[in-house]
Amino acid sequence: MxxxxxxxxxxxxxxxxxxxxxxxxxxxxxxxxxVTAPPPATGAIPAPQAGQTPTPVQVTPVQTPLPTLSREQAEQVRRLIVEGRIAQGLRYSAAEAQVLPQDDQGLVRAALDYARAIHIGRLATADFQEDWALRPAAWDPLPAFARAVADNRIPQWFAGLTPQYEGYDNLRKGLARYRRIEAAGGWSAIPAGPDLSVGSSGARVAALRARLAAEDGDVAATGNSFDAALKDAVVRAQRRYGLPPTGTVSTQTLAALNVPVASRVRQIMANMERWRWxxxxxxxxxxxxxxxxxxxxxxxxxxxxxxxxxxxxxxxxxxxxxxxxxxxxxxxxxxxxxxxxxxxxxxxxxxxxxxxxxxxxxxxxxxxxxxxxxxxxxxxxxxxxxxxxxxxxxxxxxxxxxxxxxxxxxxxxxxxxxxxxxxxxxxxxxxxxxxxxxxxxxxxxxxxxxxxxxxxxxxxxxxxxxxYASQNGTMNFRGDPYGWDKTLASKIETRSAAQALAAR
Missing domain, CATH: 2.40.440.10 (L,D-transpeptidase catalytic domain-like)
Structure with a gap:
């Protein structure tokens, strides 16, 4: 070493x-x-020579005009935004499934909004709680987007805006998997009842098997007996949820398993948003x-x-x-x-x-x-x-x-x-x-x-x-002890609804 x-x-x-x-x-x-991230581009102001008095730097704001997209570029931007809103976890509600503007300038503004969302997140400064002190720096995507249009490198530019971290990329993959589970019908809640352990049998064990199989491909989805293999699967689930790995399904484990897949999707999306900060x-x-x-x-x-x-x-x-x-x-x-x-x-x-x-x-x-x-x-x-x-x-x-x-x-x-x-x-x-x-x-x-x-x-x-995902890609979930996942989702939905109303 x-x-x-x-x-x-x-x-x-x-x-x-x-x-x-x-x-x-x-x-x-x-x-x-x-985490792995490439170094950001940097610039420096030359230091004054010995004996010189430093000259104050005068910064004159330059207003970059909105670029004009070719027909091919406009179609490219539409596709990238539509696909990216889903893949990058930007869709919290149906209200956000807005039709993209048809005019060129409106589409460019939508592209800039999308770029901000995937690069620094979706909250305004006023949306941050005091104890959310990890916050992204302000960023204007227009100059770089204009260059990407001029160089005809729009897909490459968008791809470089997402957090370049393994942790974020694993969440993106996990989001796609849990969306597939959701699209296939998700999972049903296991009915309340006595603790389940080796030797238990019946309808609740069958429901437990089906529930575990939705996330764990090594679980036999059918059967109503609790055997040693099912205990191992319960232990794996308990480790994924940060619970004591007892192999017995009691109140805590039952509560974690009964969280709907839609809630897990939203949980992943909330963590992806925090990565952008x-x-x-x-x-x-x-x-x-x-x-x-x-x-x-x-x-x-x-x-x-x-x-x-x-x-x-x-x-x-x-x-x-x-x-x-x-x-x-x-x-x-x-x-x-x-x-x-x-x-x-x-x-x-x-x-x-x-x-x-x-x-x-x-x-x-x-x-x-x-x-x-x-x-x-x-x-x-x-x-x-x-x-x-x-x-x-x-x-x-x-x-x-x-x-x-x-x-x-x-x-x-x-x-x-x-x-x-x-x-x-x-x-x-x-x-x-x-x-x-x-x-x-x-x-x-x-x-x-x-x-x-x-x-x-x-x-x-x-x-x-x-x-977060473990090294083999398995998604792990913890509770939301401070309620910050729910608060974040609510703030994003409120701001998105306000933006959609203003755009009408």
């Missing part, structure tokens, strides 16, 4: 970490998957957190080299925001500066004795008082990973390790708790002349709070993926 991005001895450290990591690549899929090129060295799956992955050279379980924000006020930033330091033995809302709602009401017993120090008086939990008893454990963001969230250790044995790990106030924070700290600090493994251990043992600056900042992405 090449020398690690994290330092001179990175190969040795990564080898040790990978030896203790189970299915790193598979788990990394849950944190966002691998991503930067067109991500750093090949980065950390990704899948908020919905509570999974964390570290990538080096665009390859997953480490993964772990996390615990992310609980729904109903503790949601972890979507954002991108860079980790710049690790705080060893961090105190917990309790957010004012948490202190007022959850801690001050428990009384002075509870606060003292659990290491909380009251700072200030009256309305300005706040709480700080001392390092020895800190809810942040021994490690805190700092990155700039307006939400005051970060990655951190926790003394409560039991959460990582659970499948539902949406339990924090918005920060991300880490299963293996020590391994991550050593990986990020590898190569630092000051923060050797021995220095880290010494600082932890001393118990004092110290900040260890990373030798190189590392990008971190907090993402919300509820649908």
């Amino acid at each position: 090449k020398q690690s991005m994290f330092g001179r001895t990175g190969s040795r450290v990564l080898a040790a970490l990978l030896a203790t990591s189970v299915s790193t690549a598979a788990l990394a899929q849950q944190a966002g998957g691998q 991503m930067p067109k090129e991500m750093p090949v060295d980065r950390i990704q957190v899948n908020i919905a799956a509570a999974q964390v992955a570290v990538f080096e050279g665009d390859r997953p080299v480490m993964s772990m379980r996390g615990a992310t924000g609980k729904p109903g006020g503790g949601e972890t925001p979507m954002l991108a930033s860079s980790i710049h330091s690790v705080v060893l033995n961090p105190p917990w500066n309790v957010p004012a809302g948490i202190a007022a709602r959850e801690l001050f009401p428990k009384g002075a004795a509870y606060l003292a017993r659990n290491g909380f120090k009251v700072i200030g008086t009256g309305a300005n008082r706040r709480l700080q939990q001392q390092p020895a008893q800190s809810a942040l454990g021994k490690y805190k990973f700092d990155f700039d963001n307006p939400f005051a969230v970060y990655l951190h250790d926790t003394p409560g390790k039991g959460i990582f044995n659970a499948y539902d790990r949406l339990a924090s106030h918005g920060c991300i708790r880490l299963e293996k924070p020590g391994d991550l700290a050593r990986l990020l600090l590898d190569g630092s002349a000051e923060w050797t493994p021995e220095a880290i251990d010494g600082a932890l043992a001393a118990g004092k709070t110290v900040r260890a600056k990373l030798p190189k900042e590392v990008a971190v992405y907090l993402l919300y993926w509820t649908a």
